[in-house]
Amino acid sequence: MTFVFCYPRDYKEMHTLNFAVLYVISIFLLFFPNGFCHADTNMQAGFQCSASDYSVNQDTFQTNLRILLDSLASNVVEHHGFYQTIVGKKVNKVYGTVLCRGDISANNCSDCTLNSTKVASNDCPESKDVSIWFRWCFLRYSNESFFGHMQPTAVAITNDTDFDDPSVVSEGLPFMSGVAAEAPEKSFMFNTKVLDTNQSGKRYGMAQCTRDISRVDCRSCLDDQLINFRTVIGNKRRWEIYGSNCFMWYNDYQFYSNVSNLLSDAWRPSSCTRLMIGMIIAVSAALLIFF
Structure with a gap:
């Protein structure tokens, strides 16, 4: 995305202004390449x-x-x-x-x-x-059709030493059960939610199903994951479950974006992108006034 500012100043002043804006933007991107958001990475x-x-x-x-x-x-x-x-x-x-x-x-x-x-x-x-x-x-x-057939295959990924605050443990699974309950009702069977624990900060949950299974099967798939991996994930503050028809994520930082152009016909910038664009506009406006 390119921003063009046109003002009736001579070339030398505009050249200095453009250099200053680009310099500040470059410094910002150098120190904050992902904005101020804790970005998720693919693995x-x-x-x-x-x-x-x-x-x-x-x-x-x-x-x-x-x-x-x-x-x-x-x-x-x-x-x-x-x-x-x-x-x-x-x-x-x-x-x-x-x-x-x-x-x-x-x-x-x-x-x-x-x-x-x-x-x-x-x-x-x-x-x-x-x-x-x-x-x-x-x-x-x-080589065999599996469309629409719910598969029980799933694996949980967590760190054995990544224990959560005891005061939050009792809230984690009920919170994710709520995330699971809402996911099938969403148009794309995808749901995110935030748990504010007060004592130990926030926890972030996400659940998703493949769209070839029914909404009833989606709920059953997610519930089964919580039951089957209860002892593995129950006291952890970070975990992920990957299956053939449904998936769940739980973390102590916001690993997901608030907006996706996959689920919309219109492109909209993510929350991180909007933050960076807003800061760039603010810095540019301040420099325009200063110069």
């Missing part, structure tokens, strides 16, 4: 590959798979971060799906999907049923 959370399967024609299947992966990567953004497709016929059919986390940008969704397809190709070259989990997206493909 691979895991992958699952089936055993090599030679019951189908490998050449035909691999050709169909390449077409499928390209289609997932090129269509996921315009379908609001969730896309499913089928390529091939009979035994050589490939079913594929990709889901991006609801808060990330379109560019991050696209990049994460591309990274997932590379991991699938490199780490599971002869597998027919593959799941790839990144923090920002989930990719799965199979």
